[in-house]
Amino acid sequence: MELNLKPLALPGIDEEQRPIIIAGPCSAESEEQVMDTARRLAAYGIKIFRAGIWKPRTKPGGFEGIGKEGLPWLRRVKDELGMLTTTEVATPNHVELALEAGIDILWIGARTMANPFAVQEIADALKGLDVPVFCKNPVNPDLELWIGGLERINQAGIERMAVIHRGFSTYEKRLYRNLPMWHVPIELRRRIPNLPIFCDPSHIGGRRELIAPLSQQAMDLGFDGLMIESHCNPDCAWSDAKQQVTPDVLDFILDKLVIRQSIQTSESLEMLRKEIDKLDNDLLELLARRMKISREIGTYKKEHSMTVVQTRRYSEILSKRGAQGALCGMSNDFVKNVFEAIHEESVRQQVEIMNKD
Numbered sequence: 491m492e493l494n495l496k497p498l499a500l501p502g503i504d505e506e507q508r509p510i511i512i513a514g515p516c517s518a519e520s521e522e523q524v525m526d527t528a529r530r531l532a533a534y535g536i537k538i539f540r541a542g543i544w545k546p547r548t549k550p551g552g553f554e555g556i557g558k559e560g561l562p563w564l565r566r567v568k569d570e571l572g573m574l575t576t577t578e579v580a581t582p583n584h585v586e587l588a589l590e591a592g593i594d595i596l597w598i599g600a601r602t603m604a605n606p607f608a609v610q611e612i613a614d615a616l617k618g619l620d621v622p623v624f625c626k627n628p629v630n631p632d633l634e635l636w637i638g639g640l641e642r643i644n645q646a647g648i649e650r651m652a653v654i655h656r657g658f659s660t661y662e663k664r665l666y667r668n669l670p671m672w673h674v675p676i677e678l679r680r681r682i683p684n685l686p687i688f689c690d691p692s693h694i695g696g697r698r699e700l701i702a703p704l705s706q707q708a709m710d711l712g713f714d715g716l717m718i719e720s721h722c723n724p725d726c727a728w729s730d731a732k733q734q735v736t737p738d739v740l741d742f743i744l745d746k747l748v749i750r751q752s753i754q755t756s757e758s759l760e761m762l763r764k765e766i767d768k769l770d771n772d773l774l775e776l777l778a779r780r781m782k783i784s785r786e787i788g789t790y791k792k793e794h795s796m797t798v799v800q801t802r803r804y805s806e807i808l809s810k811r812g813a814q815g816a817l818c819g820m821s822n823d824f825v826k827n828v829f830e831a832i833h834e835e836s837v838r839q840q841v842e843i844m845n846k847d
């Protein structure tokens with residue numbers, strides 16, 4: 491299935507000039523906060539202003555967005571500063587209100603993109619309209635679901651589309667708030683090459699220190715734009731305070747970005763190599779996690795006076811993994827060799843634990 495896409499054709503934006511920047515607060519909080527932030531961003535040449543009016547929150551009781559009361563503030567940003575404005579829509583009513591208020595670009599959030607019913611309702615509300623729609627990835631790393639959502643919007647007749655990679659949620663919170671899993675947007679680019687891809691380093695990182703390195707990584711991977719949360723007083727933000735930066739810091743970050751222009755063929759090779767590097771890192775991290783659990787098992791065996799090598803368990807692992815490997819298109823021998831090596835290292839680590847007093 492191919493998408494019928496047209497260039498975004500955003501007024502006043504040179505789409506060839508990477509990165510296209512969208513910046514603004516996580517949430518519109520007050521007219522003053524919106525205008526102050528927007529003025530400072532505009533002074534740095536930012537042309538697209540974001541602000542959440544309706545906020546999807548994990549738990550009830552948090553700030554759920556100012557609601558339609560904030561729409562005239564975005565209208566002022568557009569009229570007085572000449573910026574384009576964008577906000578998140580999650581229901582047909584949001585679409586109607588946002589468009590009535592003159593919002594230039596709509597975006598669909600990650601939680602909404604995970605729900606085909608909700609995306610279809612938005613698509614139905616968009617029928618016959620010509621407005622750019624940016625679709626974030628669904629919270630779960632399901633490329634087909636992401637593409638399915640894009641197809642729903644596109645089939646409603648929306649041809650000016652882009653995606654925003656904002657990472658994928660996980661049970662265990664570690665370095666990132668949402669895992670980047672770069673291979674997912676890279677595969678999306680391979681499948682739909684003419685679809686502009688933005689990166690949202692604020693929501694991937696969840697911490698302001700990660701915005702710069704993640705933005706650089708997105709640029710190195712050939713992304714077209716960045717959506718970055720910026721607030722006039724980030725520490726006092728009503729939502730996502732830790733991941734927002736002042737307009738001054740944003741300008742500093744953007745100034746330091748290195749934009750490498752590479753020709754198409756080597757760029758795709760470079761992207762594939764980056765994907766391999768990323769997967770190798772993931773492999774190492776997984777192995778390290780596996781070894782950590784092995785060591786915990788080692789401690790258990792020691793406490794219960796068991797032997798390190800439990801032969802039955804070992805043969806079971808080898809035969810199961812060999813068969814699984816064959817199903818994934820790898821040779822049985824290769825998979826056996828890999829698991830033998832892993833097992834050998836596990837045993838070495840458990841022996842180390844046994845010998846510790």
Ligand code: PEP
Nearest residue numbers: 516599600601626656693
């Ligand atoms: C946001 O952009 O503020 C937001 C809620 O994003 P996401 O849908 O990616 O969580």
Ligand code: MN
Nearest residue numbers: 516719729730
């Ligand atoms: Mn946010």
